Amino acid sequence: MVPxxxxxxxxxxxxxxxxxxxxxLIALGLSLVFGVMRLINVAxxxxxxxxxxxxxxGMTGEILGHRLTIFGIxxxxxxxxxxxxxxxIGFAIQKFLMSRAVQISMEAPLIIAFGISLIIQNICQRLWxxxxxxxxxxxxxxxxxVGVFHIPLVYLLDFIxxxxxxxxxxxxxxxxxxxxxxxxxxxxxxxxxxxxxxxDRVYAFAFAIAMATAAxxxxxxxxxxxxxxxxxxxxLIIAFGVIIIGGLGSVLGTFLGGLILGLAQxxxxxxxxxxxxxxxxxxxxxxxxxxxxxxxxxxxxxxxxR
Amino acid sequence: xxxxxxxxxSNLDTFYGGFQALWNVSLEVKPKEIVALIGANGSGKSTLxxxxxxxxxxxxxxxxxxxxxxxxxDPFQIVTLGISQVPEGRRIFPDLSVLDNLIxxxxxxxxxxxxxxxxxxxxxxxxxxxxxxxxxxKTLSGGEQxxxxxxxxxxxxxxxxxxxxxxxGLAPIVINNVYKALKKIVERGITILFVEQNVRRSLEEAERxxxxxxxxxxxxxxxxxxxxxxxxxxxxxxx
Numbered sequence: 001m002v003p004x005x006x007x008x009x010x011x012x013x014x015x016x017x018x019x020x021x022x023x024x025l026i027a028l029g030l031s032l033v034f035g036v037m038r039l040i041n042v043a044x045x046x047x048x049x050x051x052x053x054x055x056x057x058g059m060t061g062e063i064l065g066h067r068l069t070i071f072g073i074x075x076x077x078x079x080x081x082x083x084x085x086x087x088x089i090g091f092a093i094q095k096f097l098m099s100r101a102v103q104i105s106m107e108a109p110l111i112i113a114f115g116i117s118l119i120i121q122n123i124c125q126r127l128w129x130x131x132x133x134x135x136x137x138x139x140x141x142x143x144x145x146v147g148v149f150h151i152p153l154v155y156l157l158d159f160i161x162x163x164x165x166x167x168x169x170x171x172x173x174x175x176x177x178x179x180x181x182x183x184x185x186x187x188x189x190x191x192x193x194x195x196x197x198x199x200d201r202v203y204a205f206a207f208a209i210a211m212a213t214a215a216x217x218x219x220x221x222x223x224x225x226x227x228x229x230x231x232x233x234x235x236l237i238i239a240f241g242v243i244i245i246g247g248l249g250s251v252l253g254t255f256l257g258g259l260i261l262g263l264a265q266x267x268x269x270x271x272x273x274x275x276x277x278x279x280x281x282x283x284x285x286x287x288x289x290x291x292x293x294x295x296x297x298x299x300x301x302x303x304x305x306r
Numbered sequence: 307x308x309x310x311x312x313x314x315x316s317n318l319d320t321f322y323g324g325f326q327a328l329w330n331v332s333l334e335v336k337p338k339e340i341v342a343l344i345g346a347n348g349s350g351k352s353t354l355x356x357x358x359x360x361x362x363x364x365x366x367x368x369x370x371x372x373x374x375x376x377x378x379x380d381p382f383q384i385v386t387l388g389i390s391q392v393p394e395g396r397r398i399f400p401d402l403s404v405l406d407n408l409i410x411x412x413x414x415x416x417x418x419x420x421x422x423x424x425x426x427x428x429x430x431x432x433x434x435x436x437x438x439x440x441x442x443x444k445t446l447s448g449g450e451q452x453x454x455x456x457x458x459x460x461x462x463x464x465x466x467x468x469x470x471x472x473x474x475g476l477a478p479i480v481i482n483n484v485y486k487a488l489k490k491i492v493e494r495g496i497t498i499l500f501v502e503q504n505v506r507r508s509l510e511e512a513e514r515x516x517x518x519x520x521x522x523x524x525x526x527x528x529x530x531x532x533x534x535x536x537x538x539x540x541x542x543x544x545x
Contacts, residue, residue, distance in 0.1 A: 180410055181410060196411075196414030196462050
């Protein structure tokens, strides 16, 4: 039985890595907000889905049961508007809601984020119905073969996009003045204030950047998986898993965490298939969650955690 | 017309962590002076500096800088007006380079325009910082970190610098170097208000001093006069 299980591992491994790319993309925003502001944004998954629905609207023109025929924009292209839109929403959330919530109590930001989560889910449900949707573009179903490997195109796009966004984010934080200020404010807020850095504004920019990555993640999520207004929660949990494994606040950790989870999921699904066990489609997620629990038990601070 | 007083704190009550930390504190600093703020741990010195810098907002009374009230301003606005604090324990950004630490010091809009100029001045004052400019700040020695903290404070183009316990954890030779650098800073026309636990040292370096105890100013005046005061003589031996 063992040789049969090992055979054809190449597909799940490749898929796991590429899927990991999507998980990295989703988790980056969550990781950034926590790393800079020590804020656990439980609305992150829903904000990603909001980005997905926005791309959906741009693609189909469907809203409130009507179909506006003037649209038909490719989801990736719609990011030209989607990114600034979510950037602005993120800026507003931090500047007007979170900055005030933090002064009330430690729990207040979590409660506010939870509220935002509910609001977004309900808005999406109202505007676009609770039914399962997909960003079904012409290329969403394409796949190609490289030698022995059989790769769906979107999975490859997920991974490439994750790499690009990660590199851009890291370089931004390291090389630009605002990026360094964000870095400084996250290392020592008080000292940053004494430098004349307006930490309120810097935090707002950090949140906004996190939301910009969420917009991108939303598009690629919608291209990869079907989604509903409540999908945000499942992806929030996965994003949490990614940064728990990788260590909070580390971009490299997020990268490895995403890969590990993607691999856990696909390899787990593969094992289930090979063993002839039913329910591999949902069962594969079990391996993902178990992996998170294992890491929490063995090394709770994650690979690169502080 | 030049203002007589650069910084004027009047009847300041400050509340911190749920209780009153400062009681009716009044203090003045004139342009180009070196003023010391002396007192034991917990006497309120750092609280006073933090209140002036805008880090503590719950207070009654007034703080005026160049004749204008700064009591309700945000910390970054106060830095822009010309008050720079070098905090206790230096608090440089450990994972950023020396150069990054310095240029972040000039983040406020006014200071950005003079960044290159001020950077040159800081390198002249502290050549070791130029030598180590690409090293991570956490790799510097204690004395070098203090120079970095001072340099960073200078980058915000201040008129008044608040220095909180500069000699903490530093060897005597290093402390001497730091105070030598301080003299050069004053020569460039920057006013200094510094907090120092070492009474003897403070009276050597300052022109005037305020002595604090349990959140109040108990004594103040020219250093020459203070040396004669009984309380200060006790402090000599006591602290």
